[in-house]
Amino acid sequence: MTLAAQAQTRTRVRWIVAGMMWAAIAINYVDRTVLSAAAPRIQSDFHLSAVQMGVVMSAFFWSYALLQLPAGILADRFGQKKVLGLAVLWWSLATAVTGFATGFKSLVALRVMLGIGEAGAYPSNAGIASRWFPRNERATVAGIFDSGSKLGGAVALPLIAVMLAVFDWKVTFAITGALGIVWCLVWQFMFRDSPSEHPRVNAAELAHIRDGLAPNAAEDKRNTVPWRKLFAHRNIWAMCIGFFMINYNSYFFITWLPTYLVKERGMGLMEMGVMASLPLLISMFTEVLAGWASDRVYSSGRLSLTATRKLFLIVGLTMASSIGLAAFAQSAVMAVVLLCFAKSGMTVAASQVWALPADVAPKNMVSMVAGVQNSVSNMGGVVGPIVTGAIVGATGSFVAALVFSSALIVLAIINYLFLLGKVEPIEFEPPPMELENHERNNANARA
Structure with a gap:
């Protein structure tokens, strides 16, 4: 960092960017939620069967999971x-024009869109x-940005319900x-792909960002590593296995x-509405606090990046395993506390x-890398509700389903402890032709 940069008061444009990232995810989940809230009216207006409505609700995941990569x-x-x-423009237009749907086929097509x-x-x-x-x-x-999903799931639903009561469902979309x-x-006016291109980022903030970047954050956009590698x-x-198991539980x-x-x-329905939103609301704030705390631990130098990531993963998943204890709670209140x-x-x-995709x-x-991880994890979101329903249908109770969910969390802990290695940028050997060219260039430079 230069002396001029050190003398400046650091701007905080990156946190405005973080706010925009959060807003994108919150809007993402709001637009997913509208259909769930409007489903009874849509099903009635188009005379859809329960099976058809289920297909409409699941159609979103067909394209979302497959197009992450x-x-x-x-x-x-x-x-x-x-x-x-x-x-964001694409999915917003798909949401806005849903009011023009004419029946089952058009609804499925718009949810795929x-x-x-959203992918x-x-x-x-x-x-x-x-x-x-x-x-x-x-x-x-x-x-911060992932907490937007909890807002979309917990807060948006009652707000959308109010809009549905005041307006037609088509207007709500x-x-x-x-x-x-x-x-x-x-977004188009305020964001730049690189902080160095942003007119409001001063030298002090730019130096702060660059000083903490890993080698994989270089601004050269050439990429010679096939994604299959x-x-x-x-x-x-x-990363994929662990997040699959986390998402299996999250979708419950x-x-x-x-x-x-x-x-x-x-x-009752009113009590359920309040209680069902509590885990999402509380976890929205917990996630931001956990991210901040882990960054403070890493910045202190007491733990390496690998140890910090694993510590918070294991602590969080140990907490998550209490979903199995909720099955045996003596009261509804205690069950909700354990679920929170x-x-x-x-x-x-x-x-x-x-944080791991940027790390590795x-x-x-x-x-x-984030697309690969999220694609696999959303398979957990697809499979989880089906397996839970099958277990509940076979046993007549949620006990076995919640215990099974907890067992998957234990496997996720083992996965992150032993399969996840050192958290650092992955390096691959360059292709033979590229390596040959690199060596030739080095030889010419020495000559």
Whole structure:
């Protein structure tokens, strides 16, 4: 850092960027949630069967999970500003025009279109974190932007319910879609792919960012490593396996939890609505706090980056394993307390999960690595509700389903302890032709 940079008061533009990343994820989840809230009216208006409505609700995941990797590749190649901006615009338009749907087929098509757009959100955010934030701030920013998903799941639902009561469901889709369009306009004016290109980032902030960047954050966008080679590295497997198991558990809170509280714990609909939102609301703040705390631990120098990531992953997942204890709670209140504790633990782990792509990805492949991780993890979101339903259907109770969920968390702990290796940028040997050219260039330079 130069003397001039040291003398300046550091600007904080990167935290405005973090706020925009958070808003993108919050809007992402708001637009996913609208259909769930409007489902009874849509099902009635179009005379859809329960099976057809289930297909409509799941159609989003078909494209969302499959396109995570392609979205990451595009973000690394063309820049996160273009890809994230286009992604938000795409899914916002898909949401806004849902009011023009004419029946089952058009609803399915529009939900697939929504998934295509939303696939670009998390991979792009991970890439932005790698370029705009030093390593000792990445868990904080990961906790910030991922906490937007909890807001979308907990707060948006009652707000959307109010809009549905005041407006027609078609108007509600148009209003929520407009949120993302406004976000896109702000994004285009205020964001740059590189902090060095931003007019409001001063030398002190730029030096702070660059001093804490890993070698994989270089601004050269050339990439010669085939994405398939990522699957040869143990850390990529560990990240995917662990996040799959975390997401398996996380989706319980936005799929089966209301049914559990009503049927297993005897709650009325109003009480259930409040209690079901508590785990998401509490975990939203827990995730940001956990990310901040882990960055403070790493910055102190007491633990290496590997030890810090593993510590918070294991602590968070140990908390998450209490989902199994909720099955045996004597009262509904205690069950909800344990579920809040479990969901908070999942977000403690998530603050590290979303920091890992920037920590381990090869140069200019952060969004790609994040896409691989999120694609596999969302398979947990697809499989989890199905398996839980099958266990509940076979046993007539949620006890075995919650115990099974807890067992998967234990496996996730073992995975992160032993399969996840040293947290550092992955390096691959260059292809033979590139290596030959490199050696020739070195020889010419010596000559």
